[in-house]
Amino acid sequence: MVTATALEAELLDIAGSVPDPELPVLTLRELGVVRAVHVRGADSVEVELTPTYTGCPAMEAMSLDIERALHAHGMREVAVRTVLSPAWSTDDITAEGRRKLREFGIAPPRVTRDPGPVALRLGPTRTLDREAGADTDAAAEAGVGREASLLSDPVRCPHCGSPDTELLSRFSSTACKALRRCLDCREPFDHFKEL
Amino acid sequence: MTVDLTTNAAALALGDDALVLSHRLGEWAGHAPVLEEEVALANIALDLLGQARVLLSMAGDEDELAYLREERAFRNLQLVEQPNGDFAHTIARQLYFSTHQHLLYARLAAGDGPFAGLAAKAVKEVAYHRDHAERWTLRLGDGTEVSRRRMQSAVDALWRFTGELFQPVDGLDVDPAALEATWLESVTDVLRRATLTVPEGRRTGAWRAGAGRQGLHTESFGRMLAEMQHLHRSHPGASW
Numbered sequence: 349m350v351t352a353t354a355l356e357a358e359l360l361d362i363a364g365s366v367p368d369p370e371l372p373v374l375t376l377r378e379l380g381v382v383r384a385v386h387v388r389g390a391d392s393v394e395v396e397l398t399p400t401y402t403g404c405p406a407m408e409a410m411s412l413d414i415e416r417a418l419h420a421h422g423m424r425e426v427a428v429r430t431v432l433s434p435a436w437s438t439d440d441i442t443a444e445g446r447r448k449l450r451e452f453g454i455a456p457p458r459v460t461r462d463p464g465p466v467a468l469r470l471g472p473t474r475t476l477d478r479e480a481g482a483d484t485d486a487a488a489e490a491g492v493g494r495e496a497s498l499l500s501d502p503v504r505c506p507h508c509g510s511p512d513t514e515l516l517s518r519f520s521s522t523a524c525k526a527l528r529r530c531l532d533c534r535e536p537f538d539h540f541k542e543l
Numbered sequence: 544m545t546v547d548l549t550t551n552a553a554a555l556a557l558g559d560d561a562l563v564l565s566h567r568l569g570e571w572a573g574h575a576p577v578l579e580e581e582v583a584l585a586n587i588a589l590d591l592l593g594q595a596r597v598l599l600s601m602a603g604d605e606d607e608l609a610y611l612r613e614e615r616a617f618r619n620l621q622l623v624e625q626p627n628g629d630f631a632h633t634i635a636r637q638l639y640f641s642t643h644q645h646l647l648y649a650r651l652a653a654g655d656g657p658f659a660g661l662a663a664k665a666v667k668e669v670a671y672h673r674d675h676a677e678r679w680t681l682r683l684g685d686g687t688e689v690s691r692r693r694m695q696s697a698v699d700a701l702w703r704f705t706g707e708l709f710q711p712v713d714g715l716d717v718d719p720a721a722l723e724a725t726w727l728e729s730v731t732d733v734l735r736r737a738t739l740t741v742p743e744g745r746r747t748g749a750w751r752a753g754a755g756r757q758g759l760h761t762e763s764f765g766r767m768l769a770e771m772q773h774l775h776r777s778h779p780g781a782s783w
Contacts, residue, residue: 399593399664401589401590401593401668402590402593402594402596402597402661402664402665402668403589403590403591403592403593403594403596404593405589432597432660432661432663432664433659433660433663433664434663435660435663435664435667436664437667516579517579517582517583518583518671518674518675519579519582519583519586519587519671519675520582521582522586523586523589523590523668527579541671543667543668
Protein backbone atom coordinates (compact mmCIF):
# COMPACT_ATOMS: atom_id res chain seq x y z
CA MET A 349 0.00 0.00 0.00
CA VAL A 350 1.52 3.24 -1.14
CA THR A 351 0.58 6.18 0.97
CA ALA A 352 -0.43 9.26 -0.97
CA THR A 353 1.68 12.31 -0.28
CA ALA A 354 0.21 15.61 0.81
CA LEU A 355 0.73 16.92 -2.72
CA GLU A 356 -1.11 13.95 -4.18
CA ALA A 357 -3.99 14.50 -1.78
CA GLU A 358 -4.11 18.14 -2.81
CA LEU A 359 -4.05 17.30 -6.53
CA LEU A 360 -6.70 14.62 -6.03
CA ASP A 361 -8.84 17.29 -4.44
CA ILE A 362 -8.39 19.56 -7.46
CA ALA A 363 -9.07 16.79 -9.98
CA GLY A 364 -12.09 15.71 -7.93
CA SER A 365 -13.57 19.19 -7.82
CA VAL A 366 -13.95 19.33 -11.62
CA PRO A 367 -17.67 19.30 -12.49
CA ASP A 368 -19.11 16.40 -14.49
CA PRO A 369 -19.61 17.61 -18.08
CA GLU A 370 -23.09 16.09 -18.41
CA LEU A 371 -24.32 16.56 -14.83
CA PRO A 372 -22.56 19.77 -13.84
CA VAL A 373 -24.20 19.78 -10.41
CA LEU A 374 -21.92 16.89 -9.48
CA THR A 375 -18.17 16.95 -9.11
CA LEU A 376 -16.11 14.03 -10.36
CA ARG A 377 -15.33 13.15 -6.74
CA GLU A 378 -19.02 13.01 -5.86
CA LEU A 379 -19.59 10.84 -8.93
CA GLY A 380 -16.81 8.57 -7.69
CA VAL A 381 -14.85 8.36 -10.95
CA VAL A 382 -11.47 9.81 -9.95
CA ARG A 383 -9.60 6.87 -8.47
CA ALA A 384 -6.13 8.17 -7.68
CA VAL A 385 -3.45 10.74 -8.44
CA HIS A 386 0.22 9.74 -8.67
CA VAL A 387 2.95 12.35 -8.76
CA ARG A 388 5.56 11.16 -11.27
CA GLY A 389 8.05 14.03 -11.06
CA ALA A 390 8.43 17.62 -9.97
CA ASP A 391 5.62 18.81 -12.24
CA SER A 392 4.31 15.61 -13.76
CA VAL A 393 1.26 13.75 -12.59
CA GLU A 394 -0.88 10.76 -13.56
CA VAL A 395 -4.60 10.61 -12.81
CA GLU A 396 -6.64 7.39 -12.75
CA LEU A 397 -10.16 7.90 -14.07
CA THR A 398 -12.84 5.22 -14.36
CA PRO A 399 -15.84 5.41 -16.73
CA THR A 400 -19.40 5.11 -15.45
CA TYR A 401 -20.29 3.16 -18.61
CA THR A 402 -17.69 1.60 -20.92
CA GLY A 403 -18.93 3.76 -23.78
CA CYS A 404 -19.41 6.95 -21.77
CA PRO A 405 -18.80 9.74 -24.30
CA ALA A 406 -18.03 12.22 -21.52
CA MET A 407 -14.68 10.58 -20.73
CA GLU A 408 -12.73 12.75 -23.15
CA ALA A 409 -14.29 15.95 -21.84
CA MET A 410 -13.57 14.83 -18.26
CA SER A 411 -9.94 14.10 -19.10
CA LEU A 412 -9.48 17.48 -20.76
CA ASP A 413 -11.11 19.29 -17.82
CA ILE A 414 -8.87 17.48 -15.34
CA GLU A 415 -5.80 18.30 -17.42
CA ARG A 416 -6.80 21.94 -17.56
CA ALA A 417 -7.38 22.14 -13.81
CA LEU A 418 -4.05 20.53 -12.99
CA HIS A 419 -2.13 22.59 -15.56
CA ALA A 420 -3.56 25.67 -13.87
CA HIS A 421 -2.13 24.33 -10.65
CA GLY A 422 1.40 24.27 -12.06
CA MET A 423 1.54 20.72 -13.34
CA ARG A 424 3.28 20.71 -16.71
CA GLU A 425 2.60 17.14 -17.64
CA VAL A 426 -0.76 15.58 -16.86
CA ALA A 427 -1.61 12.08 -18.03
CA VAL A 428 -5.15 10.83 -17.47
CA ARG A 429 -5.32 7.05 -17.58
CA THR A 430 -8.57 5.09 -17.89
CA VAL A 431 -8.94 2.22 -15.46
CA LEU A 432 -11.79 -0.29 -15.78
CA SER A 433 -11.17 -2.41 -12.75
CA PRO A 434 -12.66 -2.55 -10.20
CA ALA A 435 -15.76 -1.64 -12.17
CA TRP A 436 -17.49 1.59 -11.20
CA SER A 437 -20.80 1.18 -9.42
CA THR A 438 -23.53 3.68 -8.61
CA ASP A 439 -22.67 2.88 -4.99
CA ASP A 440 -19.53 4.96 -5.61
CA ILE A 441 -21.67 8.12 -5.80
CA THR A 442 -21.29 9.91 -2.48
CA ALA A 443 -24.18 10.79 -0.18
CA GLU A 444 -23.64 14.46 -1.07
CA GLY A 445 -23.76 13.50 -4.76
CA ARG A 446 -27.08 11.70 -4.26
CA ARG A 447 -28.54 14.72 -2.51
CA LYS A 448 -27.46 17.01 -5.35
CA LEU A 449 -28.93 14.69 -7.99
CA ARG A 450 -32.27 14.74 -6.20
CA GLU A 451 -32.20 18.53 -6.00
CA PHE A 452 -31.39 18.64 -9.71
CA GLY A 453 -34.55 16.61 -10.43
CA ILE A 454 -32.88 13.23 -10.98
CA ALA A 455 -33.84 10.34 -8.71
CA PRO A 456 -30.54 9.04 -7.31
CA PRO A 457 -29.60 5.37 -7.68
CA ARG A 458 -30.55 3.13 -4.80
CA VAL A 459 -27.74 1.48 -2.88
CA THR A 460 -27.14 -2.02 -4.23
CA ARG A 461 -24.35 -3.20 -1.97
CA ASP A 462 -25.64 -5.18 0.96
CA PRO A 463 -25.52 -2.74 3.85
CA GLY A 464 -26.06 -5.50 6.43
CA PRO A 465 -29.38 -6.44 7.99
CA VAL A 466 -32.28 -5.15 5.95
CA ALA A 467 -35.39 -3.92 7.70
CA LEU A 468 -38.50 -5.59 6.31
CA ARG A 469 -41.42 -3.45 5.33
CA LEU A 470 -44.96 -4.63 4.90
CA GLY A 471 -47.18 -3.46 2.12
CA PRO A 472 -46.95 -3.44 -1.66
CA THR A 473 -43.99 -1.99 -3.51
CA ARG A 474 -45.28 0.42 -6.05
CA THR A 475 -42.66 0.50 -8.76
CA LEU A 476 -45.24 -0.64 -11.24
CA ASP A 477 -44.66 -1.68 -14.77
CA ARG A 478 -48.13 -1.86 -16.14
CA GLU A 479 -47.27 -2.81 -19.65
CA ALA A 480 -45.45 -5.99 -18.83
CA GLY A 481 -47.74 -7.33 -16.15
CA ALA A 482 -47.82 -7.83 -12.45
CA ASP A 483 -44.69 -9.59 -11.31
CA THR A 484 -42.31 -8.60 -14.08
CA ASP A 485 -40.78 -5.43 -12.69
CA ALA A 486 -39.56 -7.22 -9.61
CA ALA A 487 -38.48 -10.26 -11.59
CA ALA A 488 -36.71 -8.21 -14.22
CA GLU A 489 -34.90 -6.05 -11.72
CA ALA A 490 -33.74 -9.20 -9.97
CA GLY A 491 -32.84 -10.48 -13.43
CA VAL A 492 -30.54 -7.57 -14.12
CA GLY A 493 -28.50 -8.48 -11.11
CA ARG A 494 -30.02 -6.31 -8.41
CA GLU A 495 -29.96 -7.39 -4.82
CA ALA A 496 -33.25 -8.45 -3.35
CA SER A 497 -33.06 -5.67 -0.79
CA LEU A 498 -33.32 -3.12 -3.59
CA LEU A 499 -36.81 -4.23 -4.44
CA SER A 500 -38.29 -3.11 -1.17
CA ASP A 501 -36.85 0.35 -1.76
CA PRO A 502 -39.04 2.29 -4.22
CA VAL A 503 -37.64 4.89 -6.61
CA ARG A 504 -39.03 8.12 -5.22
CA CYS A 505 -40.12 11.07 -7.31
CA PRO A 506 -37.44 13.77 -6.96
CA HIS A 507 -40.10 16.48 -7.22
CA CYS A 508 -42.74 15.46 -4.67
CA GLY A 509 -41.06 12.54 -2.90
CA SER A 510 -43.83 10.07 -3.70
CA PRO A 511 -42.84 6.40 -3.81
CA ASP A 512 -45.57 5.78 -6.43
CA THR A 513 -43.64 5.93 -9.66
CA GLU A 514 -43.64 3.86 -12.83
CA LEU A 515 -41.02 2.94 -15.36
CA LEU A 516 -41.46 4.48 -18.80
CA SER A 517 -38.19 3.36 -20.38
CA ARG A 518 -35.07 1.70 -19.06
CA PHE A 519 -32.97 3.93 -21.31
CA SER A 520 -33.17 7.69 -21.14
CA SER A 521 -31.24 10.79 -22.20
CA THR A 522 -27.93 9.13 -21.32
CA ALA A 523 -26.95 5.49 -20.87
CA CYS A 524 -26.82 5.89 -17.10
CA LYS A 525 -30.44 6.99 -16.70
CA ALA A 526 -33.90 5.47 -16.97
CA LEU A 527 -37.09 7.42 -17.60
CA ARG A 528 -39.86 7.22 -15.00
CA ARG A 529 -43.09 9.02 -14.20
CA CYS A 530 -44.57 9.96 -10.86
CA LEU A 531 -48.10 8.61 -10.37
CA ASP A 532 -48.91 11.34 -7.85
CA CYS A 533 -47.65 14.60 -9.35
CA ARG A 534 -47.57 13.08 -12.89
CA GLU A 535 -44.16 14.59 -13.66
CA PRO A 536 -41.76 12.48 -15.69
CA PHE A 537 -38.24 12.31 -14.33
CA ASP A 538 -34.86 10.73 -14.92
CA HIS A 539 -33.65 8.01 -12.58
CA PHE A 540 -29.91 7.36 -12.30
CA LYS A 541 -30.23 3.60 -12.66
CA GLU A 542 -28.35 1.20 -10.46
CA LEU A 543 -25.22 -0.28 -11.94
CA MET B 544 4.12 -14.67 -27.22
CA THR B 545 1.54 -17.36 -27.97
CA VAL B 546 -0.57 -16.05 -25.14
CA ASP B 547 -0.47 -12.56 -26.61
CA LEU B 548 -1.47 -13.79 -30.03
CA THR B 549 -4.47 -15.75 -28.82
CA THR B 550 -5.49 -12.83 -26.60
CA ASN B 551 -5.29 -10.62 -29.69
CA ALA B 552 -7.42 -13.01 -31.70
CA ALA B 553 -10.03 -13.24 -28.96
CA ALA B 554 -10.05 -9.46 -28.46
CA LEU B 555 -10.62 -9.06 -32.19
CA ALA B 556 -13.50 -11.56 -32.21
CA LEU B 557 -15.31 -9.98 -29.26
CA GLY B 558 -14.41 -6.44 -30.33
CA ASP B 559 -15.73 -6.98 -33.85
CA ASP B 560 -18.99 -8.43 -32.50
CA ALA B 561 -19.51 -5.31 -30.41
CA LEU B 562 -18.44 -2.89 -33.15
CA VAL B 563 -20.58 -4.37 -35.90
CA LEU B 564 -23.70 -4.75 -33.77
CA SER B 565 -23.19 -1.20 -32.51
CA HIS B 566 -23.18 0.06 -36.08
CA ARG B 567 -26.28 -1.91 -37.01
CA LEU B 568 -28.18 -0.57 -33.99
CA GLY B 569 -26.99 2.94 -34.83
CA GLU B 570 -28.75 2.59 -38.20
CA TRP B 571 -32.04 2.79 -36.30
CA ALA B 572 -31.38 6.40 -35.34
CA GLY B 573 -34.19 8.41 -36.89
CA HIS B 574 -36.14 5.27 -37.85
CA ALA B 575 -37.22 3.61 -34.59
CA PRO B 576 -40.96 3.07 -34.03
CA VAL B 577 -41.14 5.33 -30.95
CA LEU B 578 -38.82 7.89 -29.39
CA GLU B 579 -38.11 5.75 -26.32
CA GLU B 580 -36.88 2.94 -28.56
CA GLU B 581 -34.77 5.31 -30.59
CA VAL B 582 -33.04 6.31 -27.36
CA ALA B 583 -32.84 2.76 -26.02
CA LEU B 584 -31.26 1.35 -29.19
CA ALA B 585 -28.80 4.25 -29.38
CA ASN B 586 -27.83 3.70 -25.74
CA ILE B 587 -27.27 -0.01 -26.32
CA ALA B 588 -25.22 0.83 -29.41
CA LEU B 589 -23.12 3.24 -27.35
CA ASP B 590 -22.43 0.62 -24.68
CA LEU B 591 -21.31 -1.79 -27.40
CA LEU B 592 -19.12 0.84 -29.03
CA GLY B 593 -17.41 1.48 -25.70
CA GLN B 594 -16.73 -2.23 -25.30
CA ALA B 595 -15.46 -2.41 -28.89
CA ARG B 596 -13.00 0.43 -28.28
CA VAL B 597 -11.49 -1.30 -25.25
CA LEU B 598 -11.31 -4.69 -26.99
CA LEU B 599 -9.90 -3.42 -30.29
CA SER B 600 -7.33 -1.35 -28.40
CA MET B 601 -6.16 -4.60 -26.83
CA ALA B 602 -5.56 -5.99 -30.32
CA GLY B 603 -3.98 -2.90 -31.93
CA ASP B 604 -4.94 0.61 -33.06
CA GLU B 605 -8.71 0.91 -32.71
CA ASP B 606 -9.22 3.26 -35.64
CA GLU B 607 -7.07 1.26 -38.04
CA LEU B 608 -8.81 -1.93 -37.03
CA ALA B 609 -12.30 -0.47 -37.34
CA TYR B 610 -11.87 1.60 -40.48
CA LEU B 611 -9.05 0.15 -42.54
CA ARG B 612 -9.61 -3.59 -42.53
CA GLU B 613 -11.24 -5.38 -45.43
CA GLU B 614 -14.31 -7.52 -44.99
CA ARG B 615 -12.42 -10.82 -44.78
CA ALA B 616 -10.28 -9.55 -41.89
CA PHE B 617 -13.30 -9.01 -39.63
CA ARG B 618 -13.89 -11.79 -37.11
CA ASN B 619 -17.41 -10.96 -35.94
CA LEU B 620 -20.26 -13.46 -35.85
CA GLN B 621 -22.53 -13.48 -38.86
CA LEU B 622 -25.47 -12.94 -36.51
CA VAL B 623 -24.46 -9.39 -35.60
CA GLU B 624 -23.98 -8.26 -39.20
CA GLN B 625 -27.49 -9.29 -40.26
CA PRO B 626 -29.53 -6.33 -41.51
CA ASN B 627 -31.93 -4.73 -39.06
CA GLY B 628 -35.00 -5.94 -40.95
CA ASP B 629 -38.21 -4.95 -39.21
CA PHE B 630 -38.21 -4.15 -35.49
CA ALA B 631 -38.95 -7.80 -34.64
CA HIS B 632 -35.80 -8.92 -36.50
CA THR B 633 -33.72 -6.42 -34.55
CA ILE B 634 -35.22 -7.67 -31.29
CA ALA B 635 -34.61 -11.33 -32.21
CA ARG B 636 -30.98 -10.50 -33.04
CA GLN B 637 -30.71 -8.67 -29.71
CA LEU B 638 -32.25 -11.57 -27.81
CA TYR B 639 -29.90 -14.14 -29.31
CA PHE B 640 -26.79 -12.00 -29.00
CA SER B 641 -27.25 -10.25 -25.68
CA THR B 642 -28.21 -13.49 -23.92
CA HIS B 643 -24.99 -15.00 -25.25
CA GLN B 644 -22.87 -11.94 -24.42
CA HIS B 645 -24.30 -11.69 -20.92
CA LEU B 646 -23.57 -15.35 -20.14
CA LEU B 647 -20.09 -15.12 -21.71
CA TYR B 648 -19.07 -11.92 -19.92
CA ALA B 649 -20.32 -13.25 -16.59
CA ARG B 650 -17.98 -16.22 -17.01
CA LEU B 651 -15.05 -14.07 -18.14
CA ALA B 652 -15.63 -11.66 -15.25
CA ALA B 653 -15.43 -14.53 -12.78
CA GLY B 654 -12.01 -15.59 -14.10
CA ASP B 655 -8.67 -13.83 -13.93
CA GLY B 656 -7.84 -13.71 -17.64
CA PRO B 657 -7.07 -10.62 -19.74
CA PHE B 658 -10.80 -9.92 -20.30
CA ALA B 659 -11.90 -10.09 -16.66
CA GLY B 660 -11.75 -6.31 -16.07
CA LEU B 661 -13.73 -5.34 -19.14
CA ALA B 662 -16.18 -8.21 -18.67
CA ALA B 663 -16.90 -7.23 -15.06
CA LYS B 664 -17.70 -3.73 -16.26
CA ALA B 665 -19.65 -4.72 -19.38
CA VAL B 666 -21.70 -7.53 -17.85
CA LYS B 667 -23.69 -4.98 -15.87
CA GLU B 668 -24.45 -2.99 -19.03
CA VAL B 669 -25.34 -6.07 -21.05
CA ALA B 670 -27.78 -7.18 -18.33
CA TYR B 671 -29.91 -4.20 -19.37
CA HIS B 672 -29.61 -5.10 -23.07
CA ARG B 673 -30.75 -8.64 -22.37
CA ASP B 674 -33.62 -7.43 -20.24
CA HIS B 675 -34.68 -5.02 -23.00
CA ALA B 676 -34.66 -7.78 -25.63
CA GLU B 677 -36.53 -10.26 -23.42
CA ARG B 678 -39.27 -7.78 -22.59
CA TRP B 679 -39.79 -6.87 -26.23
CA THR B 680 -39.83 -10.54 -27.25
CA LEU B 681 -42.58 -11.15 -24.69
CA ARG B 682 -44.52 -8.09 -25.71
CA LEU B 683 -44.36 -8.77 -29.44
CA GLY B 684 -44.76 -12.56 -29.21
CA ASP B 685 -47.64 -12.41 -26.76
CA GLY B 686 -49.11 -9.36 -28.47
CA THR B 687 -51.34 -8.90 -31.49
CA GLU B 688 -51.72 -11.38 -34.30
CA VAL B 689 -49.48 -9.26 -36.49
CA SER B 690 -46.74 -8.72 -33.91
CA ARG B 691 -46.75 -12.41 -33.04
CA ARG B 692 -46.44 -13.45 -36.69
CA ARG B 693 -43.59 -11.03 -37.32
CA MET B 694 -41.74 -11.97 -34.14
CA GLN B 695 -42.05 -15.65 -35.02
CA SER B 696 -40.74 -15.05 -38.51
CA ALA B 697 -37.78 -13.10 -37.04
CA VAL B 698 -36.74 -15.75 -34.52
CA ASP B 699 -37.04 -18.37 -37.27
CA ALA B 700 -35.00 -16.38 -39.77
CA LEU B 701 -32.06 -15.74 -37.44
CA TRP B 702 -32.02 -19.17 -35.83
CA ARG B 703 -29.49 -20.51 -38.31
CA PHE B 704 -26.92 -17.95 -37.17
CA THR B 705 -27.02 -19.02 -33.52
CA GLY B 706 -24.81 -22.10 -33.78
CA GLU B 707 -21.77 -19.93 -34.43
CA LEU B 708 -22.16 -18.26 -31.03
CA PHE B 709 -20.72 -21.39 -29.47
CA GLN B 710 -17.75 -22.01 -31.69
CA PRO B 711 -14.70 -22.15 -29.43
CA VAL B 712 -12.58 -18.99 -29.58
CA ASP B 713 -8.86 -19.36 -28.87
CA GLY B 714 -7.87 -17.29 -25.88
CA LEU B 715 -11.27 -17.42 -24.17
CA ASP B 716 -11.29 -19.64 -21.14
CA VAL B 717 -14.91 -20.76 -21.29
CA ASP B 718 -16.62 -24.05 -21.99
CA PRO B 719 -18.70 -23.47 -25.15
CA ALA B 720 -20.87 -26.53 -24.56
CA ALA B 721 -21.90 -25.38 -21.09
CA LEU B 722 -22.50 -21.86 -22.42
CA GLU B 723 -24.66 -23.26 -25.19
CA ALA B 724 -26.76 -25.36 -22.82
CA THR B 725 -27.48 -22.36 -20.59
CA TRP B 726 -28.20 -20.15 -23.59
CA LEU B 727 -30.63 -22.66 -25.10
CA GLU B 728 -32.42 -23.01 -21.80
CA SER B 729 -32.79 -19.27 -21.36
CA VAL B 730 -33.84 -18.47 -24.94
CA THR B 731 -36.25 -21.41 -25.05
CA ASP B 732 -37.85 -20.19 -21.85
CA VAL B 733 -38.30 -16.64 -23.17
CA LEU B 734 -39.74 -17.86 -26.49
CA ARG B 735 -42.20 -20.18 -24.73
CA ARG B 736 -43.32 -17.42 -22.38
CA ALA B 737 -43.80 -15.23 -25.43
CA THR B 738 -46.10 -17.96 -26.84
CA LEU B 739 -43.70 -18.41 -29.74
CA THR B 740 -42.62 -21.71 -31.26
CA VAL B 741 -38.98 -22.56 -30.62
CA PRO B 742 -37.41 -22.94 -34.08
CA GLU B 743 -36.39 -26.46 -34.96
CA GLY B 744 -34.15 -25.94 -37.95
CA ARG B 745 -30.37 -26.17 -38.17
CA ARG B 746 -28.40 -23.65 -36.19
CA THR B 747 -25.60 -23.33 -38.73
CA GLY B 748 -25.48 -22.61 -42.44
CA ALA B 749 -24.76 -25.32 -44.97
CA TRP B 750 -21.43 -23.69 -45.88
CA ARG B 751 -18.68 -25.84 -44.39
CA ALA B 752 -15.70 -23.53 -44.80
CA GLY B 753 -16.59 -21.64 -41.65
CA ALA B 754 -18.36 -18.40 -40.87
CA GLY B 755 -17.70 -14.99 -39.37
CA ARG B 756 -14.96 -16.09 -36.99
CA GLN B 757 -13.03 -17.33 -40.05
CA GLY B 758 -13.62 -14.06 -41.91
CA LEU B 759 -16.46 -15.40 -44.05
CA HIS B 760 -19.36 -12.99 -44.03
CA THR B 761 -22.82 -12.66 -45.51
CA GLU B 762 -23.73 -10.49 -48.45
CA SER B 763 -24.98 -7.42 -46.62
CA PHE B 764 -21.84 -7.02 -44.51
CA GLY B 765 -19.75 -5.49 -47.31
CA ARG B 766 -22.27 -2.73 -47.85
CA MET B 767 -22.43 -2.05 -44.13
CA LEU B 768 -18.65 -1.75 -43.96
CA ALA B 769 -18.58 0.56 -46.98
CA GLU B 770 -20.89 2.94 -45.19
CA MET B 771 -19.09 2.61 -41.85
CA GLN B 772 -15.62 3.13 -43.31
CA HIS B 773 -16.10 5.56 -46.18
CA LEU B 774 -15.69 8.78 -44.21
CA HIS B 775 -12.47 7.67 -42.57
CA ARG B 776 -11.08 6.34 -45.84
CA SER B 777 -12.06 9.48 -47.77
CA HIS B 778 -10.24 11.75 -45.34
CA PRO B 779 -7.23 9.82 -44.03
CA GLY B 780 -5.84 11.31 -40.84
CA ALA B 781 -8.47 14.05 -40.70
CA SER B 782 -9.31 15.62 -37.37
CA TRP B 783 -11.55 18.39 -36.13
